[in-house]
Amino acid sequence: MGSDDWLAFKREEFKRWMEDERRRTGLSRAVAAYTSAKAKALSRLPELEEIRREVRKIKERSIQQMDELVKITMDSVREVKGEAYLARDAEEAREIVSDLTGNGKLVVKSKSLTGDEIGINEALEERGNSVYETDLGEFIIQLRKEKPTHIINPxxxxxxxxxxxxxxxxxxxPVSSEIPALVGIARDYLREKFCHADVGITGANVVSAKTGTIFIVENEGNARFVSNAPPKHICLTGIEKIVPTLSDAFKVLQVLPPYATGVFMSAYVSMITGPSKTADIEKTIVYGAHGPKELHLVLLDNGRSRMAEDEAFREALYCIRCGGCMYECPVYRIIGGSFGNNYFGGIGLIWSAFTTGDEKVAAAVDACTKCGRCKEVCPLEIDTPRMVERLKQSLVKGGFVQPKHAEIMESILKKGNPFNEDEREDRSRG
Ligand code: SF4
Structure with missing residues (x-):
C-alpha cells in the first residue's frame, strides 16, 4: 500500500488521547481503584484458580461445538415461548433488531458491546426511535457524543x-461534582424512561443452550429495568457466549465479577428464560404479567464462525470480556480507548479484525508492545500477544506495511542494508 492514509486517522486519535490531560486523570484514578479491588478479591477467593481453569475448558468445548449450540439454544428459547434469530452479519442483525423495534419508539438500552459492534443505536435512530443508554457510563458518553474507553467502565x-x-x-x-449527586441525577432522569419505554435492548454475558437462559451480570440494576419494564425485550449477543448447560454458565459467572470489577459477585445476575407469564387465574397461561410479553434473542455471528475455524485466532472467542487485561496494559493505561474499532486492548485488535475488517485494525496494531502482561493477568490465559503477532503478519501480507518499514525493506532488498547506504568501499575490501 503506497499511501499512508490508513495510518493517519488512528495516529491522530492516539495523539489526541495522549495529550488529553482530563482523560489521563480519569484513567489513572480508575486503574488504581481497579487494581487494588481486584487484588483484594482474588486474595480472598483462592478457589478461583481452579474454577478459571475449568472455565477455559468449558469455553474450548463450547467453541468447538458452536454451531450445534446455536441450534440447541434457538430451540430452547422457542420452547419457552421466546423467539430466536441467527444473524450472519452486522447488517442482518441491524435489520432484525430494527424490524422488531419498529419506528418512532422509545428504546432503553443496557450496555452491549455487540450492539456497538453492529452500530445498533445509529440504525434505530435512523428509523426515528429515541434510544437511551441506561448504564451510567454509557449514558455519560452518549450525552458527550464520545466513544467508550473500556468494556466494563465505558x-x-x-x-x-x-x-x-x-x-x-x-x-x-449547574450541578455539583460530588459523585453520589451525579449518580442521583442519572437515576432520576432515566427512571421515567424505563417506565415509558416500548422496547428494552440488552446484551448477555452468558447463554445456556440447554435451557435457553440468558444471563445478564451488572451492578447498577439498570439492565434489570431494561429487560423487565418494557413490554418487549430484545437481547442481542454473540454466538460465542453460548455454553452447553446452566452449571457451565454458573462457572463463568463466578470468574467474571472478580476479574471485571474486583467484587466477589456482581450486585445483580438476571437469569431470563422466556417472557414473563402467569397462570394464576384458572391455570391459564397468559404472557406478559409484570415483565415483557415478548422476548427475542438475536444471536450474532459476524465473523465469529470464521474465527472459530481459524486455529491461530480461535482462542479470542474464549474471552469472557472481563476487561482485566486492559487495565494492566501499559499502552491502555496511557491512551485508554479502543486500539481497533469497537473492541479494546490487544484482544480488541483481534475482535475488531474479524468483526469490522482490516483497515482500522492495521492502523492500530503497532500500538501493542507485546509485553505479554495481558496473557499473565487473563483468567483464561488467552495468548493475546501471540495472536497480535499473527495478525500483524497477515496484515503485512495484505499490504498494510508502515511507510517507514517499507523504506527499510526496500533498502535491504536493493542495497543489502537497512540504512539506505550504498555499499561502502572499505567494507567490500574487508
Ligand atoms: S482477554 Fe482475558 S483478561 Fe482480557 S477481557 Fe478477555 S477474558 Fe478478560
Missing amino acids: SVHVPREEVAKTFSELLGR
Whole structure:
C-alpha cells in the first residue's frame, strides 16, 4: 500500500488521547481503584484458580461445538415461548433488531458491546426511535457524543468535574461534582424512561443452550429495568457466549465479577428464560404479567464462525470480556480507548479484525508492545500477544506495511542494508 492514509486517522486519535490531560486523570484514578479491588478479591477467593481453569475448558468445548449450540439454544428459547434469530452479519442483525423495534419508539438500552459492534443505536435512530443508554457510563458518553474507553467502565476517562459539566448542560442548571449527586441525577432522569419505554435492548454475558437462559451480570440494576419494564425485550449477543448447560454458565459467572470489577459477585445476575407469564387465574397461561410479553434473542455471528475455524485466532472467542487485561496494559493505561474499532486492548485488535475488517485494525496494531502482561493477568490465559503477532503478519501480507518499514525493506532488498547506504568501499575490501 503506497499511501499512508490508513495510518493517519488512528495516529491522530492516539495523539489526541495522549495529550488529553482530563482523560489521563480519569484513567489513572480508575486503574488504581481497579487494581487494588481486584487484588483484594482474588486474595480472598483462592478457589478461583481452579474454577478459571475449568472455565477455559468449558469455553474450548463450547467453541468447538458452536454451531450445534446455536441450534440447541434457538430451540430452547422457542420452547419457552421466546423467539430466536441467527444473524450472519452486522447488517442482518441491524435489520432484525430494527424490524422488531419498529419506528418512532422509545428504546432503553443496557450496555452491549455487540450492539456497538453492529452500530445498533445509529440504525434505530435512523428509523426515528429515541434510544437511551441506561448504564451510567454509557449514558455519560452518549450525552458527550464520545466513544467508550473500556468494556466494563465505558466512561472511565471522564473525571467527575467533566461529568458535572455534561449533566449541567442536560438539565440546564449547574450541578455539583460530588459523585453520589451525579449518580442521583442519572437515576432520576432515566427512571421515567424505563417506565415509558416500548422496547428494552440488552446484551448477555452468558447463554445456556440447554435451557435457553440468558444471563445478564451488572451492578447498577439498570439492565434489570431494561429487560423487565418494557413490554418487549430484545437481547442481542454473540454466538460465542453460548455454553452447553446452566452449571457451565454458573462457572463463568463466578470468574467474571472478580476479574471485571474486583467484587466477589456482581450486585445483580438476571437469569431470563422466556417472557414473563402467569397462570394464576384458572391455570391459564397468559404472557406478559409484570415483565415483557415478548422476548427475542438475536444471536450474532459476524465473523465469529470464521474465527472459530481459524486455529491461530480461535482462542479470542474464549474471552469472557472481563476487561482485566486492559487495565494492566501499559499502552491502555496511557491512551485508554479502543486500539481497533469497537473492541479494546490487544484482544480488541483481534475482535475488531474479524468483526469490522482490516483497515482500522492495521492502523492500530503497532500500538501493542507485546509485553505479554495481558496473557499473565487473563483468567483464561488467552495468548493475546501471540495472536497480535499473527495478525500483524497477515496484515503485512495484505499490504498494510508502515511507510517507514517499507523504506527499510526496500533498502535491504536493493542495497543489502537497512540504512539506505550504498555499499561502502572499505567494507567490500574487508
Ligand atoms: S482477554 Fe482475558 S483478561 Fe482480557 S477481557 Fe478477555 S477474558 Fe478478560
